[in-house]
Amino acid sequence: MSQSNEVIRLPDLKPYLLLQNGNYLYKIPFREGWAVLKVYYGSRSWFSCLAKSFENVVLAGQTSYLPRTRRRVEAECMAIWRKHGFRVFGTYPEVRVEAPGCPEGGYMLFEYVEAPKLGDWMKDESRSVEERLAVYRAWLLEWSRRHDIAVREREPRLAHENGDGKHVMLLPGGEFLWFDFEMTFRSRRRVAEHVSHEIIQYLWFLWKSVPPGIRERLIPETVRHYPQKERLGRAYEYFWRHPNLLHRFGRACERAFKAKARSPTSKYSVARLLREELERAKA
Numbered sequence: 404m405s406q407s408n409e410v411i412r413l414p415d416l417k418p419y420l421l422l423q424n425g426n427y428l429y430k431i432p433f434r435e436g437w438a439v440l441k442v443y444y445g446s447r448s449w450f451s452c453l454a455k456s457f458e459n460v461v462l463a464g465q466t467s468y469l470p471r472t473r474r475r476v477e478a479e480c481m482a483i484w485r486k487h488g489f490r491v492f493g494t495y496p497e498v499r500v501e502a503p504g505c506p507e508g509g510y511m512l513f514e515y516v517e518a519p520k521l522g523d524w525m526k527d528e529s530r531s532v533e534e535r536l537a538v539y540r541a542w543l544l545e546w547s548r549r550h551d552i553a554v555r556e557r558e559p560r561l562a563h564e565n566g567d568g569k570h571v572m573l574l575p576g577g578e579f580l581w582f583d584f585e586m587t588f589r590s591r592r593r594v595a596e597h598v599s600h601e602i603i604q605y606l607w608f609l610w611k612s613v614p615p616g617i618r619e620r621l622i623p624e625t626v627r628h629y630p631q632k633e634r635l636g637r638a639y640e641y642f643w644r645h646p647n648l649l650h651r652f653g654r655a656c657e658r659a660f661k662a663k664a665r666s667p668t669s670k671y672s673v674a675r676l677l678r679e680e681l682e683r684a685k686a
């Protein structure tokens with residue numbers, strides 16, 4: 404347990420609110436600077452939290468949506484990512500925070516980091532396309548290294564469930580910092596599928612958010628520089644030809660009935676662009 408007895412007491416957290424999304428995030432004064440306090444109690448009511456937990460645990464065989472579970476899973480993921488050499492936020496488990504609305508066991512304290520997110524950096528037209536793509540290539544290598552380990556070790560917690568350009572920062576030395584790991588239970592047996600999903604999610608997010616000029620380059624660069632081409636092909640297949648027929652049927656229904664799924668900026672469309680580029684590269 405904690406060695407230090409450092410305690411931060413704050414009579415009111417409201418003045419420090421950074422944002423309230425799924426959780427409450429506060430930027431609080433800490434030591435000589437700042438820290439981020441994440442309180443795993445979002446805007447859901449207790450009833451809706453329990454209802455969602457019921458759905459997760461009983462219907463989907465996942466972990467519960469209860470705040471403590473989300474906190475535990477986030478901490479587990481961070482430890483695993485760190486063990487494999489991926490940069491995540493530092494945490495201060497030895498520090499206790501006492502504040503209204505910040506229950507024991509329901510929060511985590513992170514180092515405060517100010518750096519651009521990958522998605523914003525890729526959009527920044529004050530930098531040349533080549534400069535941005537050079538960073539993107541470095542990112543692809545680190546991305547694929549993690550996928551390799553996840554598949555080899557059958558470790559679903561190494562797939563980034565919230566993976567998109569908003570959840571990676573680019574640190575000044577060129578290092579990538581990954582964050583937001585709350586996730587529901589994922590099966591070890593389905594780790595290849597989880598990785599595939601992450602691949603399409605990242606590509607979809609980046610592809611639709613970057614401006615023309617770099618957008619056309621994104622998928623070709625991915626195919627050229629992501630080392631495991633077969634894994635990219637598999638990512639397409641999970642969306643369009645899922646090995647489980649029931650899932651395949653579900654996805655076909657989604658495309659048939661949901662206009663959004665058919666839009667040119669849908670995950671399906673991006674998966675298809677990826678597949679077309681893989682074919683071109685083979686030819």
Ligand SMILES: Nc1ncnc2c1ncn2[C@@H]1O[C@H](COP(=O)(O)OP(=O)(O)O)[C@@H](O)[C@H]1O
Nearest residue numbers: 424425426428439492513514515516517582583
């Ligand atoms: N340690 C941190 N340092 C700086 N900013 C942070 C930190 N943690 C979170 N943020 C900011 O808060 C946002 C939401 O954080 P995230 O972990 O994604 O929370 P949520 O689980 O609610 O989505 C991030 O996109 C980032 O801008």
Ligand SMILES: [Mg+2]
Nearest residue numbers: 424565570583
């Ligand atoms: Mg988030």
